[in-house]
Amino acid sequence: xxxxxxxxxLRNLLLATRWTILLSLVSFVGGGAVGLLLLFLRISKRKAxxxxxxxxxxxxxxxxxLMQLFxxxxxxxxxxxxxxxxxxxxxxLVLWTASFLAEIWRGCVESIARGQWEASASLxxxxxxxxxxxxxxxxxxxxxxxxxxxxxxxxxxTALTSIIGFVELSKAGTVVTNATFQPFTVYxxxxxxxxxxxxxxxxxxxxxxRKLNVAHRNH
Amino acid sequence: MSLIEITEVRKSYGTNEVLKGINxxxxxxxxxxxxxxxxxxxxxxxxxxxxxxxxxxxxISVAGAQLxxxxxxxxxxxxxxxxxxxxxxLFPHLTAGGNVMLSQSVVKKTAKAEAEAMARKMLxxxxxxxxxxxxxxxxxxxxxxxxxxxxxLAMQPIALLCDEITSALDPELVAEVLAVVRELAAxxxxxxxxxxxxxxxxxxxxxxxxxxxxxxxxxxxxxxxxANPKTPELQxxxxxx
Numbered sequence: 001x002x003x004x005x006x007x008x009x010l011r012n013l014l015l016a017t018r019w020t021i022l023l024s025l026v027s028f029v030g031g032g033a034v035g036l037l038l039l040f041l042r043i044s045k046r047k048a049x050x051x052x053x054x055x056x057x058x059x060x061x062x063x064x065x066l067m068q069l070f071x072x073x074x075x076x077x078x079x080x081x082x083x084x085x086x087x088x089x090x091x092x093l094v095l096w097t098a099s100f101l102a103e104i105w106r107g108c109v110e111s112i113a114r115g116q117w118e119a120s121a122s123l124x125x126x127x128x129x130x131x132x133x134x135x136x137x138x139x140x141x142x143x144x145x146x147x148x149x150x151x152x153x154x155x156x157x158t159a160l161t162s163i164i165g166f167v168e169l170s171k172a173g174t175v176v177t178n179a180t181f182q183p184f185t186v187y188x189x190x191x192x193x194x195x196x197x198x199x200x201x202x203x204x205x206x207x208x209x210r211k212l213n214v215a216h217r218n219h
Numbered sequence: 220m221s222l223i224e225i226t227e228v229r230k231s232y233g234t235n236e237v238l239k240g241i242n243x244x245x246x247x248x249x250x251x252x253x254x255x256x257x258x259x260x261x262x263x264x265x266x267x268x269x270x271x272x273x274x275x276x277x278x279i280s281v282a283g284a285q286l287x288x289x290x291x292x293x294x295x296x297x298x299x300x301x302x303x304x305x306x307x308x309l310f311p312h313l314t315a316g317g318n319v320m321l322s323q324s325v326v327k328k329t330a331k332a333e334a335e336a337m338a339r340k341m342l343x344x345x346x347x348x349x350x351x352x353x354x355x356x357x358x359x360x361x362x363x364x365x366x367x368x369x370x371x372l373a374m375q376p377i378a379l380l381c382d383e384i385t386s387a388l389d390p391e392l393v394a395e396v397l398a399v400v401r402e403l404a405a406x407x408x409x410x411x412x413x414x415x416x417x418x419x420x421x422x423x424x425x426x427x428x429x430x431x432x433x434x435x436x437x438x439x440x441x442x443x444x445x446a447n448p449k450t451p452e453l454q455x456x457x458x459x460x
Contacts, residue, residue, distance in 0.1 A: 119308035123322035
């Protein structure tokens with residue numbers, strides 16, 4: 001039997017961590033883009049657009065991420081589309097992240113006083129101009145702490161993709177455990193690595209919240 | 220043709236009718252005070268004129284621009300009438316100058332230098348030329364309201380709607396805002412103002428509209444309306460017996 005040093009274990013886990021980070025980034029950036037689109041639909045003047053975004057959000061927030069991963073991985077396969085694990089993982093996480101970010105941002109946009117909409121409308125601005133120049137610049141400041149805070153959920157969410165066979169940190173943990181028979185050491189290290197990724201995010205969310213709040217100024 | 224034509228305007232919220240057939244024609248250069256109890260529909264009427272509220276029936280036109288509820292028509296109309304609010308509604312993330320410049324560059328696509336020159340001119344006009352770089356939260360209420368006036372004026376409207384613009388101000392700050400409005404009136408700007416400043420209405424306005432329960436209850440020159448109110452409701456409102 002081959003002996004594995006702790007360094008061997010850690011080295012392999014760290015290599016897999018690259019995929020966790022990459023998947024987190026893709027989910028967050030992609031989810032942000034789709035989320036922004038959903039946000040615009042959600043606060044649109046068109047009833048159909050609002051309804052679509054509302055049901056989308058309810059659907060993705062109301063079902064477990066794991067089911068969404070299964071559906072993306074196996075479901076598309078039923079239609080004869082061969083979906084690699086990385087694609088199913090990325091797709092499901094992007095759509096899932098989007099539903100939460102859209103709802104967080106909607107709260108931020110709606111917290112902007114109605115007078116801001118009315119004043120900018122009275123000056124002749126169209127809806128997109130109001131959003132771009134008046135509402136979003138203010139809403140963005142409010143949105144930063146909860147958005148950064150949510151990114152922690154995204155990082156942890158990537159762990160579920162191990163189940164459909166995407167080799168990221170958790171999957172690597174399982175693989176390494178199977179080879180070394182040292183589950184406590186391996187999963188302990190896995191947990192530490194997740195913590196090392198998430199804690200700075202939580203912390204910066206807190207710091208940002210205090211910074212953007214204490215000043216209580218909008219500029 | 221009158222500058223602002225309000226014809227048989229009705230407005231309901233559900234089954235609650237708050238405007239019950241309003242007719243009012245405003246000539247260029249007129250200064251009109253709209254008075255009445257709260258809930259009489261005076262603010263709603265003002266907000267209907269520039270389409271912040273959609274009317275249920277009737278028609279409104281400003282200098283030939285019809286009030287039609289779509290973005291193109293609303294924009295055309297809103298370029299003709301500016302509005303000033305009780306709560307100022309300055310954009311808190313922009314300086315005073317930025318507030319006055321924004322809609323010029325976004326809506327009218329005015330070049331930056333030109334928009335800035337206009338902003339300085341308008342801030343000077345309301346006595347705040349030196350506050351160009353100040354953010355709204357560094358200004359007093361009266362100063363904020365004057366910036367809001369400058370912001371509306373920079374779009375060069377032909378009429379201004381003022382919705383209780385001194386009601387949120389401390390008493391000692393009311394005068395500075397009214398002084399600006401008085402000056403605008405003297406320069407011939409058409410003004411429609413919902414106000415509780417009876418003395419101001421008496422001194423400055425060409426006509427006073429008394430609204431009661433969603434209708435124009437009494438209308439006339441201020442000296443008639445204030446000195447000789449005809450209806451018991453207006454007498455009660457003015458406290459004359």
